[in-house]
Amino acid sequence: MIDAYSAETRRYIDNIRQDFPALQQQVHGKPLVYLDNGATTHKPNVVIEAEATFYRTVNSNVHRGAHYLSDVATEQFEGARKVVQEFIGALKPEEIVWTRGTTEGINLVASTWGRKHIGKGDRILVSEMEHHSNIVPWQMLCAQVGAELIPIPVKDNGELDLNALAELMEPRVKLISVAHVSNALGSVNPIPDIVRMARINESVVMVDGAQGVSHFDVDVLQLDVDFYAFSSHKLFGPTGMGVLYGKEELLNDMPPYQGGGEMIEHCSFAGTTYNQLPYKFEAGTPNIAGAIGLAAAINYLNGLDRKVLAAQEEALIQKAHAMALELGGIRIIGEAAKKASVFSFLLDGAHPADVGTLLDQQGIAVRTGHHCAMPLMERLGVPGTVRASMAFYNTLDEVDALFKGLEKAKMFLL
Known part of the structure; x- marks a missing residue:
């Protein structure tokens, strides 16, 4: 799916992103990379x-x-x-x-x-x-x-x-x-x-x-x-x-x-x-x-092509999983055969809250903690996770930015 990611699809998603004003801002002097869509999604201009x-x-x-x-x-x-x-x-x-x-x-x-x-x-x-x-x-x-x-x-x-x-x-x-x-x-x-x-x-x-x-x-x-x-x-x-x-x-x-x-x-x-x-x-x-x-x-x-949107989200989660294996030191939490574009993980030796704070300083918005699912965290034997939840308006470049941010987090925390 990642290899088949076309220039046409990239242009389609880039055009969609222009409909969401919140995505155009900077946080801490960095372009916003919003990966907290599981908590709430941004709103297109037509909704506002x-x-x-x-x-x-x-x-x-x-x-x-x-x-x-x-x-x-x-x-x-x-x-x-x-x-x-x-x-x-x-x-x-x-x-x-x-x-x-x-x-x-x-x-x-x-x-x-x-x-x-x-x-x-x-x-x-x-x-x-x-x-x-x-x-x-x-x-x-x-x-x-x-x-x-x-x-x-x-x-x-x-x-x-x-x-x-x-x-x-x-x-x-x-x-x-x-x-x-x-x-x-x-x-x-x-x-x-x-x-x-x-x-x-x-x-x-x-x-x-x-x-x-x-x-x-x-x-x-x-x-x-x-x-x-x-x-x-x-x-x-x-x-x-x-x-x-x-x-x-x-x-x-x-x-x-x-x-x-x-x-x-x-x-x-x-x-x-x-x-x-x-x-x-x-x-x-x-x-x-x-x-x-x-x-x-x-x-x-x-009014959008939801097949393209679904393919975009599939490409995002596949790339996140592949990059986690490449970077190493990351434990993916949740590897069901059928899953949505939610990348939940732990960085070895680091507390999720610390990882989230360092990512935020780089303009990358994720969620950390138990995600209002404490019984699940207890079942899996973890105190919580870092969760990057992606929507169709996210890009492969933003997945790259997430992992560059994690590389910096590893340097500071490990």
């Missing part, structure tokens, strides 16, 4: 402008308004829901629930579907590689209802152990909740295989898609998942905005998550009836500009 235009020209609340600006805001807001529906292949826009992010989406399911369907003695399965936001809400639910949270083992190379999952499947397992892509390792989990096991066992499947939608196409109908949550800010959109997809029959069966405006059909002191989908889960004034910005990000992506 979409939000700014909303506030400059519309800035009105949605639904129920009796004036022009409210009608425009509502049309754009609900149009954004339709964009998301088509982007992930959901059957209806009513299956798209706005949230603040992946974390809230998981908490919503745990607090509504979970409290209704999980009881004493039941089991919930999550993998050992999960982000804390796909562990703690289930722990809280289990403590409240007397259920058990059981980890699905992860192999030494960072792959989910499907044989171990098969052994865990039994009637008490009511829910399986796993990441599509590990934020700490980049491992891509085999969602179709997990769903097939779940269907035989009549278990519900939730997927944390925070790290998935930015790397490859997601079709929730093809995957046949019951719930899929993701965050706008990891998809080149605004922060504070997210999506929960749920199958219509499941969402209809779930009680509301929060009470307040919008989520009611009729309210009186004698009692309240709840609104239809998806509004019964969207209490209060929503993040209107965030939804519009997310739609702009998706439309931007849809």
